[in-house]
Amino acid sequence: QDAASGRTLAGQCRTCHGLDGIAQIPIAPNLAGESQIYLEKQLKAFRSGERENEMMSVVAKNLTDEQISDLSAWYASIKITATMPE
Amino acid sequence: QDAASGRTLAGQCRTCHGLDGIAQIPIAPNLAGESQIYLEKQLKAFRSGERENEMMSVVAKNLTDEQISDLSAWYASIKITATMPE
Numbered sequence: 001q002d003a004a005s006g007r008t009l010a011g012q013c014r015t016c017h018g019l020d021g022i023a024q025i026p027i028a029p030n031l032a033g034e035s036q037i038y039l040e041k042q043l044k045a046f047r048s049g050e051r052e053n054e055m056m057s058v059v060a061k062n063l064t065d066e067q068i069s070d071l072s073a074w075y076a077s078i079k080i081t082a083t084m085p086e
Numbered sequence: 087q088d089a090a091s092g093r094t095l096a097g098q099c100r101t102c103h104g105l106d107g108i109a110q111i112p113i114a115p116n117l118a119g120e121s122q123i124y125l126e127k128q129l130k131a132f133r134s135g136e137r138e139n140e141m142m143s144v145v146a147k148n149l150t151d152e153q154i155s156d157l158s159a160w161y162a163s164i165k166i167t168a169t170m171p172e
Contacts, residue, residue: 003171018168019170020168020170021168022166022168023120023121023124026121026122026123026124027121027123027124027127028124029115029120029121029124030116030119030120030166030168032166032168033116033168034109034115034116035109035112035113035115036112037112037113038109038112038113038114038115041113050138051137052136077170077171078168078169078170078171079168079169079171080108080116080118080166080167080168080169081166081167081169082104082106082107082108082116082118082119082164082165082166083164083165083166083167084105084106084163084164085089085163085164085165
Protein backbone atom coordinates (compact mmCIF):
# COMPACT_ATOMS: atom_id res chain seq x y z
CA GLN A 1 0.00 0.00 0.00
CA ASP A 2 1.51 3.23 -1.17
CA ALA A 3 -0.70 6.21 -0.36
CA ALA A 4 1.58 8.60 -2.25
CA SER A 5 1.21 6.56 -5.41
CA GLY A 6 -2.51 6.36 -4.71
CA ARG A 7 -2.71 10.13 -4.49
CA THR A 8 -1.29 10.36 -7.99
CA LEU A 9 -3.62 7.68 -9.30
CA ALA A 10 -6.54 9.53 -7.70
CA GLY A 11 -6.23 12.06 -10.47
CA GLN A 12 -8.71 9.88 -12.31
CA CYS A 13 -11.11 9.80 -9.35
CA ARG A 14 -11.12 13.43 -8.30
CA THR A 15 -13.67 14.83 -10.72
CA CYS A 16 -16.36 12.82 -8.95
CA HIS A 17 -14.88 11.86 -5.57
CA GLY A 18 -12.52 14.79 -4.94
CA LEU A 19 -8.81 14.44 -4.32
CA ASP A 20 -9.63 14.75 -0.60
CA GLY A 21 -12.41 12.18 -0.90
CA ILE A 22 -15.24 14.67 -0.56
CA ALA A 23 -17.59 13.98 -3.45
CA GLN A 24 -18.08 16.67 -6.04
CA ILE A 25 -21.42 15.31 -7.28
CA PRO A 26 -24.33 13.86 -5.30
CA ILE A 27 -24.38 10.48 -7.03
CA ALA A 28 -20.79 9.74 -5.98
CA PRO A 29 -19.93 8.82 -2.40
CA ASN A 30 -17.39 10.54 -0.22
CA LEU A 31 -14.39 8.25 0.09
CA ALA A 32 -12.39 10.20 2.67
CA GLY A 33 -11.49 8.06 5.63
CA GLU A 34 -13.14 4.89 4.40
CA SER A 35 -11.11 1.86 5.43
CA GLN A 36 -8.51 0.16 3.27
CA ILE A 37 -10.44 -3.09 3.40
CA TYR A 38 -13.76 -1.49 2.42
CA LEU A 39 -12.30 0.50 -0.46
CA GLU A 40 -10.37 -2.45 -1.86
CA LYS A 41 -13.42 -4.67 -1.64
CA GLN A 42 -15.60 -2.19 -3.53
CA LEU A 43 -13.05 -1.56 -6.28
CA LYS A 44 -12.57 -5.29 -6.76
CA ALA A 45 -16.35 -5.80 -6.79
CA PHE A 46 -16.69 -3.17 -9.52
CA ARG A 47 -13.80 -4.74 -11.43
CA SER A 48 -15.32 -8.23 -11.28
CA GLY A 49 -18.83 -7.05 -12.04
CA GLU A 50 -20.16 -8.15 -8.66
CA ARG A 51 -21.08 -4.51 -8.00
CA GLU A 52 -22.23 -2.43 -10.93
CA ASN A 53 -22.21 1.26 -11.70
CA GLU A 54 -22.16 2.98 -15.05
CA MET A 55 -18.98 4.91 -14.28
CA MET A 56 -17.17 2.68 -11.82
CA SER A 57 -17.56 -0.54 -13.79
CA VAL A 58 -15.58 1.09 -16.59
CA VAL A 59 -12.99 2.79 -14.39
CA ALA A 60 -12.26 -0.23 -12.20
CA LYS A 61 -11.89 -2.67 -15.07
CA ASN A 62 -8.37 -1.51 -15.84
CA LEU A 63 -7.01 -1.27 -12.30
CA THR A 64 -4.37 -3.71 -11.09
CA ASP A 65 -4.42 -5.13 -7.56
CA GLU A 66 -1.53 -2.83 -6.72
CA GLN A 67 -3.32 0.24 -8.03
CA ILE A 68 -6.41 -0.72 -6.06
CA SER A 69 -4.30 -1.11 -2.94
CA ASP A 70 -2.59 2.25 -3.48
CA LEU A 71 -5.79 4.14 -4.27
CA SER A 72 -7.44 2.65 -1.21
CA ALA A 73 -4.45 3.64 0.91
CA TRP A 74 -4.74 7.23 -0.27
CA TYR A 75 -8.40 7.65 0.53
CA ALA A 76 -8.05 5.70 3.78
CA SER A 77 -5.26 8.03 4.89
CA ILE A 78 -7.56 11.07 4.92
CA LYS A 79 -8.89 11.91 8.36
CA ILE A 80 -12.52 12.86 8.76
CA THR A 81 -14.55 14.32 11.56
CA ALA A 82 -18.33 14.17 11.77
CA THR A 83 -20.68 16.64 13.41
CA MET A 84 -24.25 15.60 14.07
CA PRO A 85 -27.04 18.18 13.80
CA GLU A 86 -28.31 19.63 17.09
CA GLN B 87 -37.46 12.86 4.37
CA ASP B 88 -37.49 13.05 8.13
CA ALA B 89 -34.01 13.07 9.58
CA ALA B 90 -35.31 12.91 13.15
CA SER B 91 -37.20 9.73 12.36
CA GLY B 92 -34.11 8.46 10.58
CA ARG B 93 -32.02 9.10 13.65
CA THR B 94 -34.32 6.81 15.61
CA LEU B 95 -34.29 4.16 12.90
CA ALA B 96 -30.50 4.35 12.85
CA GLY B 97 -30.52 2.47 16.13
CA GLN B 98 -30.32 -0.64 13.96
CA CYS B 99 -27.37 0.73 11.96
CA ARG B 100 -25.19 2.12 14.71
CA THR B 101 -23.39 -1.02 15.80
CA CYS B 102 -21.61 -1.10 12.47
CA HIS B 103 -21.99 2.41 11.00
CA GLY B 104 -22.17 4.52 14.17
CA LEU B 105 -25.03 6.84 15.04
CA ASP B 106 -22.86 9.66 13.70
CA GLY B 107 -22.05 7.67 10.56
CA ILE B 108 -18.47 6.93 11.51
CA ALA B 109 -18.02 3.19 11.07
CA GLN B 110 -17.27 1.09 14.12
CA ILE B 111 -15.77 -1.80 12.14
CA PRO B 112 -13.46 -1.72 9.12
CA ILE B 113 -15.71 -3.71 6.80
CA ALA B 114 -18.52 -1.15 7.14
CA PRO B 115 -18.33 2.22 5.40
CA ASN B 116 -18.68 5.59 7.06
CA LEU B 117 -22.06 7.01 6.10
CA ALA B 118 -21.71 10.47 7.61
CA GLY B 119 -22.36 13.17 5.07
CA GLU B 120 -23.07 10.86 2.16
CA SER B 121 -25.79 12.35 -0.06
CA GLN B 122 -29.47 11.52 0.21
CA ILE B 123 -29.50 10.24 -3.36
CA TYR B 124 -26.47 7.99 -2.86
CA LEU B 125 -27.70 6.50 0.40
CA GLU B 126 -31.20 5.84 -0.93
CA LYS B 127 -29.81 4.23 -4.04
CA GLN B 128 -27.58 1.87 -2.06
CA LEU B 129 -30.29 0.86 0.40
CA LYS B 130 -32.68 0.16 -2.46
CA ALA B 131 -29.97 -1.80 -4.29
CA PHE B 132 -29.43 -3.95 -1.20
CA ARG B 133 -33.18 -4.38 -0.82
CA SER B 134 -33.65 -5.49 -4.43
CA GLY B 135 -30.59 -7.70 -4.44
CA GLU B 136 -28.83 -5.61 -7.07
CA ARG B 137 -26.07 -5.01 -4.52
CA GLU B 138 -25.23 -7.79 -2.13
CA ASN B 139 -23.71 -7.93 1.33
CA GLU B 140 -24.17 -10.56 4.00
CA MET B 141 -25.43 -8.06 6.57
CA MET B 142 -27.02 -5.36 4.45
CA SER B 143 -29.03 -7.69 2.23
CA VAL B 144 -30.82 -8.90 5.36
CA VAL B 145 -31.23 -5.49 7.00
CA ALA B 146 -32.47 -3.68 3.91
CA LYS B 147 -35.03 -6.30 2.95
CA ASN B 148 -37.51 -5.06 5.52
CA LEU B 149 -37.15 -1.32 4.99
CA THR B 150 -39.98 0.69 3.45
CA ASP B 151 -39.33 3.49 0.97
CA GLU B 152 -40.16 5.96 3.75
CA GLN B 153 -37.73 4.38 6.17
CA ILE B 154 -35.03 4.41 3.50
CA SER B 155 -35.73 8.08 2.86
CA ASP B 156 -35.63 8.92 6.56
CA LEU B 157 -32.47 6.93 7.28
CA SER B 158 -30.77 8.54 4.32
CA ALA B 159 -31.84 11.98 5.54
CA TRP B 160 -30.29 11.31 8.93
CA TYR B 161 -26.89 10.27 7.66
CA ALA B 162 -26.92 12.95 4.95
CA SER B 163 -27.56 15.60 7.62
CA ILE B 164 -24.24 14.92 9.36
CA LYS B 165 -21.50 17.34 8.39
CA ILE B 166 -18.02 16.02 7.72
CA THR B 167 -14.67 17.64 7.25
CA ALA B 168 -11.69 15.94 5.63
CA THR B 169 -8.01 16.53 6.31
CA MET B 170 -5.47 15.21 3.84
CA PRO B 171 -2.11 13.96 5.12
CA GLU B 172 0.82 16.37 4.74
